[in-house]
Amino acid sequence: MSSAEQSGYRTSFDEDHGVEPVLHAIDYEDVALTHEGARLVQIGAQAVMRQFMPGMDFENLTQAQAVALFVDRLFWEEHSGGLIMCTDVADKSVCLPIPSKHWTVRRDQLGTLQ
Template sequence: MSGMHQPVTQETFIGNNVDEPILHEIDYHDVALSKEATRMVHHGARAVLRQIMPAADTDNLTASQAVALFIDKLFWEENSGGLIMCIDMSERSYCLPIPSTHWKVRGSEGPVQ
């Protein structure tokens, strides 16, 4: 049975985690989005709603309504610094990646443009 286990080396450990996302849940109250991120979420929300509710009038969906759809589950991805905004609908999860340059933690220094 000892042949089943291989010693863990630093190379193995590093190699296995290079592409693995490291997610940290973050509260939506702590997040500020740029205008571009808000546009991304608005576009993504329309696409999700068209997919799960084809008869829905997505043209009248406001940006604030779109953002409100995706505030239930937010994650900071440690490797990229990006934000992942998720919603559970129709027994599926839909997630939108937001690049690190388009969001920040509220109260932190530096503008989000």
């Protein structure tokens, strides 16, 4: 996250949780979103497109396309268990917070964590 987004996120996080966030980078291939998590990303991606890509058809953006827009940088927040998904648009980093109940670490076919 850029310093401006980090500062805003930290202030918001501090107010909500009373502690400074501890972020850990995580690979997008290790993340599984719930249906609601993917819907939240789609709503966020549509808002980003509306603001930064006004010529694009954001109304018909699929959930898969929306998620693909936000796989540049992902972070797991240690205290809340939430996921932060980021993309770079118009010389800015835009990050979406995904609550812990709407994502998990992907499991392999044997059911073990990767």
